[in-house]
Amino acid sequence: MAATDGLNSIPALLDRNARLFGARPAWREKEFGIWQCWTWAEGAAEIRAIALGFLALGLNRGDHVAVIGRNRPALYWSMVAAQMCGAVPVPLYQDAVAEEMAYVLDHCGARFVVCGDQEQVDKVLEIQDRLPHVEQVIYVDKRGMRKYDHSHMNALADVEAEGKAGHYRFDAELETRIAELDYDSTCVMLYTSGTTGKPKGVVLSNRNIIETSKNSSEFDKLRPGDDVLAYLPMAWVGDFIFSVGQAMWTGFCVNCPESAATMMTDLREIGPTYFFAPPRVFEGQLTQVMIRMEDAGRLKKRMFDHYMAVARRVGPAILDGKPVSAADRLAYWIGDKLVYGPLKNTLGFSRVRVGYTAGEAIGPEIFDFYRSLGINLKQLYGQTEASVFITQQPDGQVRSDTVGVPSPGVEVRIAENGEVFYRSPGTFMSYFKNPESTASTKDAEGWVATGDAGFFEEATGHLRIIDRAKDVGKMADGRLFAPKYVENKLKFYPNILEAVVFGNGRDRCTAFINIDLTAVGNWAERNNIAYSSYQELAGHPRVYEAIKAHVEEVNRSVAEDPMLSGCQVHRFCILHKELDADDGEMTRTRKVRRNIIEQKYADLIAGLYDGADSVYTETEVTYEDGRKGAIRATVRMMDAATVAGQRRAA
Amino acid sequence: MNAMNPEGYVTSDGRKIGGVLMEMKNITLRFGGVKAITDISFDIREGEIRAIIGPNGAGKSSMLNVISGFYIPQEGEVWFRGKKRAPMKPYEVAQQGIARTFQNIALFEGMSVLDNIMTGRLTLMKSGMLDQAMWWGRAQREETEHREKVEKIIDFLEIQHIRKTPVGRLPYGLKKRVELARALAAEPKLLLLDEPMAGMNVEEKEDMCRFILDVNDEFGTTITLIEHDMGVVMDLSDRVVVMDYGKKIGDGPPDEVRSNPDVINAYLGVSHD
Numbered sequence: 023m024a025a026t027d028g029l030n031s032i033p034a035l036l037d038r039n040a041r042l043f044g045a046r047p048a049w050r051e052k053e054f055g056i057w058q059c060w061t062w063a064e065g066a067a068e069i070r071a072i073a074l075g076f077l078a079l080g081l082n083r084g085d086h087v088a089v090i091g092r093n094r095p096a097l098y099w100s101m102v103a104a105q106m107c108g109a110v111p112v113p114l115y116q117d118a119v120a121e122e123m124a125y126v127l128d129h130c131g132a133r134f135v136v137c138g139d140q141e142q143v144d145k146v147l148e149i150q151d152r153l154p155h156v157e158q159v160i161y162v163d164k165r166g167m168r169k170y171d172h173s174h175m176n177a178l179a180d181v182e183a184e185g186k187a188g189h190y191r192f193d194a195e196l197e198t199r200i201a202e203l204d205y206d207s208t209c210v211m212l213y214t215s216g217t218t219g220k221p222k223g224v225v226l227s228n229r230n231i232i233e234t235s236k237n238s239s240e241f242d243k244l245r246p247g248d249d250v251l252a253y254l255p256m257a258w259v260g261d262f263i264f265s266v267g268q269a270m271w272t273g274f275c276v277n278c279p280e281s282a283a284t285m286m287t288d289l290r291e292i293g294p295t296y297f298f299a300p301p302r303v304f305e306g307q308l309t310q311v312m313i314r315m316e317d318a319g320r321l322k323k324r325m326f327d328h329y330m331a332v333a334r335r336v337g338p339a340i341l342d343g344k345p346v347s348a349a350d351r352l353a354y355w356i357g358d359k360l361v362y363g364p365l366k367n368t369l370g371f372s373r374v375r376v377g378y379t380a381g382e383a384i385g386p387e388i389f390d391f392y393r394s395l396g397i398n399l400k401q402l403y404g405q406t407e408a409s410v411f412i413t414q415q416p417d418g419q420v421r422s423d424t425v426g427v428p429s430p431g432v433e434v435r436i437a438e439n440g441e442v443f444y445r446s447p448g449t450f451m452s453y454f455k456n457p458e459s460t461a462s463t464k465d466a467e468g469w470v471a472t473g474d475a476g477f478f479e480e481a482t483g484h485l486r487i488i489d490r491a492k493d494v495g496k497m498a499d500g501r502l503f504a505p506k507y508v509e510n511k512l513k514f515y516p517n518i519l520e521a522v523v524f525g526n527g528r529d530r531c532t533a534f535i536n537i538d539l540t541a542v543g544n545w546a547e548r549n550n551i552a553y554s555s556y557q558e559l560a561g562h563p564r565v566y567e568a569i570k571a572h573v574e575e576v577n578r579s580v581a582e583d584p585m586l587s588g589c590q591v592h593r594f595c596i597l598h599k600e601l602d603a604d605d606g607e608m609t610r611t612r613k614v615r616r617n618i619i620e621q622k623y624a625d626l627i628a629g630l631y632d633g634a635d636s637v638y639t640e641t642e643v644t645y646e647d648g649r650k651g652a653i654r655a656t657v658r659m660m661d662a663a664t665v666a667g668q669r670r671a672a
Numbered sequence: 673m674n675a676m677n678p679e680g681y682v683t684s685d686g687r688k689i690g691g692v693l694m695e696m697k698n699i700t701l702r703f704g705g706v707k708a709i710t711d712i713s714f715d716i717r718e719g720e721i722r723a724i725i726g727p728n729g730a731g732k733s734s735m736l737n738v739i740s741g742f743y744i745p746q747e748g749e750v751w752f753r754g755k756k757r758a759p760m761k762p763y764e765v766a767q768q769g770i771a772r773t774f775q776n777i778a779l780f781e782g783m784s785v786l787d788n789i790m791t792g793r794l795t796l797m798k799s800g801m802l803d804q805a806m807w808w809g810r811a812q813r814e815e816t817e818h819r820e821k822v823e824k825i826i827d828f829l830e831i832q833h834i835r836k837t838p839v840g841r842l843p844y845g846l847k848k849r850v851e852l853a854r855a856l857a858a859e860p861k862l863l864l865l866d867e868p869m870a871g872m873n874v875e876e877k878e879d880m881c882r883f884i885l886d887v888n889d890e891f892g893t894t895i896t897l898i899e900h901d902m903g904v905v906m907d908l909s910d911r912v913v914v915m916d917y918g919k920k921i922g923d924g925p926p927d928e929v930r931s932n933p934d935v936i937n938a939y940l941g942v943s944h945d
Contacts, residue, residue: 054823055835165828166886169685283833646875 031203031228033106035270040066043246043273049095052280052288060095062273068095070196072103072178074185076134077192079158079176083108083199086130086211090114090123090146091138093252093278096162096178098266100136105209108199109134112211112223113256115610116142117603119648124149126213130223130454131155136178139163143170205229210266211454212259214406215609223454224259224406233447234409235267237430241414242376248274248295249373253285258611259406260380264298267409289370297377301384302612304399306540307369308388309516313544329357330394337362337394342418362395371397378402378414380425381611383487383506385514389422401425403487407463407470408432409448413485424484434485440475441491475504493616495526501588503531505616508580508589515572516541517565520601522614523591524627532630533594534623535569536601542568557655560596566660569596573662581665590664593630595637597623598655604644629659680717683910690718692751693862693894694739699748701734708734709745710918716862721888722896723905726915727938732898733775735915736864739896740772741765753861766795769861773851775870775898781840785831785850786822788839792857793818825853828890829883845876849883856887863887865897869904877901881908902939906930914938 029035039048044063051058060068081087087104089111091097101111112130114123116138123145127135135156137143143161150156159175161167167177185192209228213221252265265276274296279288286307315326336350346354366372377392377399384401392399402414403425412434415426428434432446445468452460464470475494476487488494489506497503505523512521512533519538525531537560546553546562553559577590601607607619620627622641629637636658643651680690694716701709709731716722716739724732737743738750741760750757752768760768771792779788797804797818803811826832829849834842839850848868855863868884869877881904887893899905905912906926914922914929916938922929929935 054820054827055832056823165890166882168889280832281830287833 030205032102032270033200036066039273047275049276051095051278069099069102071182071185072099073106074189074192075181076107078184078188081107081109085109086112086132088112088132088135090142091116106200110208110211115255115257120145120148127153134158137161140166212406215611225451225454227451230409230448231267235271238411239268239272241430244272246273250296251289251294252276252278259410263410293373295373295375297374300381301379304388329361332357333394383510386422407450412444424486427483442472442474442476443469445469497588498529511576530592531589533591535596557598570662577664591662593661595657595659598657599653689720693718695751697749699745701745707918712920714913714923719892721909723909723912724898725905730915731918771855771858771860772864773855775866777847777851779839784836785834789822789853789857792854825856829853845872863893863895867898869901
């Protein structure tokens with residue numbers, strides 16, 4: 023308690039910030055082409071009005087308030103307002119289809135649902151008859167809402183106005199409710215994306231969120247003048263920590279983009295100082311840069327190539343503060359004026375002081391590309407149950423193949439079977455209405471199983487993650503099978519979007535490949551290869567040749583590690599459709615669901631192992647609006663060369 | 673529903689439709705010896721979505737051009753907001769509060785989306801050319817006001833991500849939306865849409881439908897549209913005029929028109945036995 027001086031809830035932090043940094047920007051949102059800004063004092067007033075409005079609508083202590091929509095100040099305010107009333111905010115993934123939403127809304131028993139716009143309201147109404155406990159639907163954006171039945175529906179602006187008008191009736195009640203909040207009361211409930219089975223509601227207390235925010239803010243020396251761009255799903259624990267926890271603790275400004283489609287423009291306009299993105303965002307940006315450089319004039323292209331070579335050589339060392347010769351420093355300085363500076367400006371990274379990537383492994387070239395430009399991009403390892411942070415990389419000790427040292431206050435140990443366990447102030451309270459899962463995940467001493475297998479490097483003390491512990495298996499001859507390890511190596515090629523490796527309990531490994539339509543499409547265009555669909559491009563013989571070369575390169579690299587040399591890919595096929603969360607093949611955070619893919623494409627897997635040249639298959643697909651259709655295709659199987667035996671002599 | 677009530681009527685989804693906004697009285701339009709429109713009368717009421725349908729060559733676009741004042745009929749009268757309309761120049765039509773989109777998109781391809789939509793507000797701008805060239809005082813204030821209105825429309829039609837993109841680089845479906853935005857920027861009383869869904873895929877059509885309904889709902893704009901896609905017409909419109917060979921063969925709510933034998937004949941043909 024002493025460590026945070028009585029600031030033991032988010033509303034308490036808000037109150038402090040309104041007093042301490044009242045006139046500083048706290049939230050910005052681009053609307054009508056202009057960045058609208060709210061200071062801490064203004065935001066606090068809005069939040070209070072919403073909270074009073076919630077009380078007027080009859081929000082009780084312990085109620086759950088579901089929040090669905092894109093990142094907007096109004097939705098963040100609603101979450102804090104719910105906390106003020108002693109209720110628990112439950113942010114949901116906004117791109118989930120109604121079915122998926124029904125489970126979560128029913129499981130948490132939300133009485134109030136706050137929706138961003140008509141689209142989300144429609145989804146809630148669609149499943150309303152299965153959700154008897156939903157009493158109030160509140161929406162932010164009024165567009166298209168006029169004709170709806172408003173007997174149990176309100177615009178947030180009206181709720182707020184009602185709260186302001188009736189404040190004399192509810193002020194005392196609100197003060198009582200705020201005063202009741204303590205370190206152990208629930209701060210937020212977040213549903214895990216559910217790589218396996220149904221999503222689980224992770225209950226995080228004020229202690230979890232505030233201690234973690236404090237430790238991690240101090241670790242990276244975050245400060246009140248910082249800016250973040252809030253664009254990742256609000257349902258994701260990272261967004262809650264960055265845009266609510268750390269923002270409240272430190273007092274920095276949260277910037278919300280105009281829409282998902284304008285994120286890149288908004289990123290450039292804001293120029294965040296603290297930035298988080300999953301690897302695919304960095305990959306996407308790098309691909310864009312490379313595509314545009316292919317089309318640049320010869321002089322520019324040469325200048326770019328030359329100075330990027332300089333950057334790759336000395337950039338990371340300069341960033342880490344290691345000794346570099348004066349000549350190299352000069353070359354890098356010129357490069358910064360001519361290439362890196364303008365490029366960082368275009369990407370919106372000019373001001374980034376601390377950048378993080380996590381969630382998936384990032385390709386070493388991609389990682390080094392950004393670091394060589396002088397962007398302090400680091401990796402962290404975490405999960406919802408830990409309030410994000412388990413390990414992270416300190417400044418100056420950054421590498422692409424580790425996830426860093428244990429975060430402040432976190433203890434990490436490796437079990438016999440290689441599984442990583444941790445214990446920290448951020449460790450979750452429980453899974454909501456699921457004591458069995460809580461007990462099997464968190465033991466009596468507070469150690470939590472991550473489900474990931476990894477090890478500490480002896481020389482540096484950094485943690486390396488190999489794979490999901492349950493995915494790490496044995497091949498028929500007893501050799502280690504770590505599919506993710508191989509898949510990540512494959513995915514580092516820009517041409518490969520996704521890969522799924524099979525081989526558990528079998529004598530050799532095979533793989534499914536998803537090509538990246540942007541990268542391969544661009545390559546096809548430059549080589550005059552005509553194609554009319556994803557499917558046609560995926561089946562093109564020259565694409566197969568290119569992917570085969572990648573697979574064989576990966577095999578050579580895998581063979582170098584004696585422990586994992588059995589995981590080389592002997593045969594592969596390029597899937598005729600992209601793996602998609604709407605078809606249940608991936609989670610909403612784009613992690614492959616191995617079991618489902620194995621069942622759905624059993625015929626293709628059989629083909630990979632029985633030596634067939636090609637397999638005819640029909641696949642069911644779900645469109646965005648929930649209708650179903652089928653894709654028919656003949657998928658070709660191709661062999662890839664492998665490296666036999668041990669090559670490591672020394 | 674009683675469409676003949678001069679005070680207006682209430683639609684099946686509970687919208688209140690007002691009195692007559694525009695009335696066509698016995699319109700006949702000839703090009704030399706060819707009769708494009710023969711003796712057609714109908715009215716358009718305030719707040720209504722009114723469709724004109726018919727097979728190819730039925731005279732739909734000609735009718736729209738008469739409404740917009742681009743064609744002047746040889747016979748008949750056009751009454752707008754209670755006054756008989758004299759022949760007008762296109763800018764006078766725009767000043768009267770009528771805006772339109774075109775079957776073949778007519779945008780400035782080299783200009784950005786934002787600039788294109790700003791041109792829609794041209795008739796509402798008061799500062800002169802000299803003021804605007806100096807961009808000082810009133811011109812500056814005026815541009816800020818107009819930009820605000822335009823940004824509301826950009827937000828409304830969800831085209832923020834292409835605000836600064838040259839129109840020439842946009843796909844067809846988005847161009848259509850930009851054209852609608854430009855028409856809306858003029859804050860019209862009556863919005864004319866010439867085949868707003870032509871050449872669109874199902875998803876784009878659904879989006880466009882939603883936008884048309886939202887425009888009608890949100891701004892109360894009266895909309896008259898020509899459309900080939902019968903499904904779209906029946907879903908969208910409050911009343912439908914059916915034309916064939918320049919004549920009116922049906923007029924009424926979608927359900928009534930759908931069961932009209934003349935309309936069925938025009939669309940499906942008659943068996944001659």
